[in-house]
Amino acid sequence: MLWLIGTGLCDAQDLTLRALAAIRGADRVYLEGYTSLLRCPIQDLEKDLGRPLTVLARKDVESDIGPLLEEARTGSVALLVIGDPFGATTHADLYVRARHAGVEVRVVHNASVLTAIGTTGLELYRFGRTVSLPYWEAGFEPTSFLARIAENRKRGLHTLCLLDIKADQGRFMTVREGLEILESAEIRERTGIVTPDLSIVGVARLGWPDQLIIAGTLSGLKATDFGRPPHAIVIPGRLHPIEEEMLSFWTP
């Protein structure tokens, strides 16, 4: 049995009773540590759970998952995933492999940035397709997210921009870095969307006690220090009156 267990967004307090029961019943507990970031150090999570955690890197899940699936074929294995298990694209792949290996999979859902972003007051039903902003590297400078943002805007929809995380390098993209990548992409694609006046909602530490939401212009938010990661960006589309009022709470 393989349990895919969402941890929610902050720390062990976000675990559900269902998740705790599955973790306690598991022969071994893994933590997928490369798609997001919890507030607490792993040692604290181990202490709260009373279980040692084996942290998996991306390659452990994407290429070297065989040993874990072998354990799950004969015993009960829990894989903790920050947020909701299907918030990251790699986990459907894992689900498919497990099924092919004859392993039963159970899922324990939890909060994800994809819905918790509703706390900004922007309606979840008025979001278009979510995009990811990756760190640019030599030979990898994608701009396709800009076309998707443009499509959402054309329909009046908000766009959630997820910011790149390279946990193994300790790199977590900040609001400022994300806005700079939007600007760099704009220079190439000339969509006319990314201007200093573009309305932006910057979010840091969503679902944590010190969560920070600031609404402003792109140039204003580039100059704002959002503190500790993780961060995220929303580019609002057309606003309803209630949405406007909610954003006013986050406007300095």
Add this chain to the structure above:
Amino acid sequence: MLWLIGTGLCDAQDLTLRALAAIRGADRVYLEGYTSLLRCPIQDLEKDLGRPLTVLARKDVESDIGPLLEEARTGSVALLVIGDPFGATTHADLYVRARHAGVEVRVVHNASVLTAIGTTGLELYRFGRTVSLPYWEAGFEPTSFLARIAENRKRGLHTLCLLDIKADQGRFMTVREGLEILESAEIRERTGIVTPDLSIVGVARLGWPDQLIIAGTLSGLKATDFGRPPHAIVIPGRLHPIEEEMLSFWTP
């Protein structure tokens, strides 16, 4: 203090430790009972929580929220919302009113159908705008969801169709009823999308132990009994190989 607390999808086992602490510390605990449906009767939830629950109807939240906000101004009030607190549009409105009444609001996030739908294997990043299919009534026969589905399909994106709930009348739209409304709308709008061969994923009791997912054609799924509510429908867009493989698990 007003706590907006997501319950997750099934029963008290889906509550997080953070939610339980807030509920235990609250002077009074309300349950918003009109936007979704838990598996357990309210009496069971009360027993599991060790607290009496006051169930709110839509009008209590949308028009008559004054007394609750007054309680929250001087004490601690918990409002349980099935799924995630911002999964329903009325709660941003409540947040705004609370802030205007000088009430501090805290949010405890949880799983929502909007992300748990990822358990179908359809990637959350390949969903377009979510639509709602309402029950048609005399003088209220909207078809606008069809244009949104068409826009999503044009971009190759999946569409999650949320199905109407009239909890006060004990009416919970089934997959079959939802598909019939799509067909009725198609007769008027003639988009060419809604045909007997249209690929559909029907979902029942998402996140419950007896969750059911079936992929098939519109005509096939219209003839399928999905059992107890709540139900939901996904209209898949273009499929990646992994998505195709995931859907094959749900194809009878």
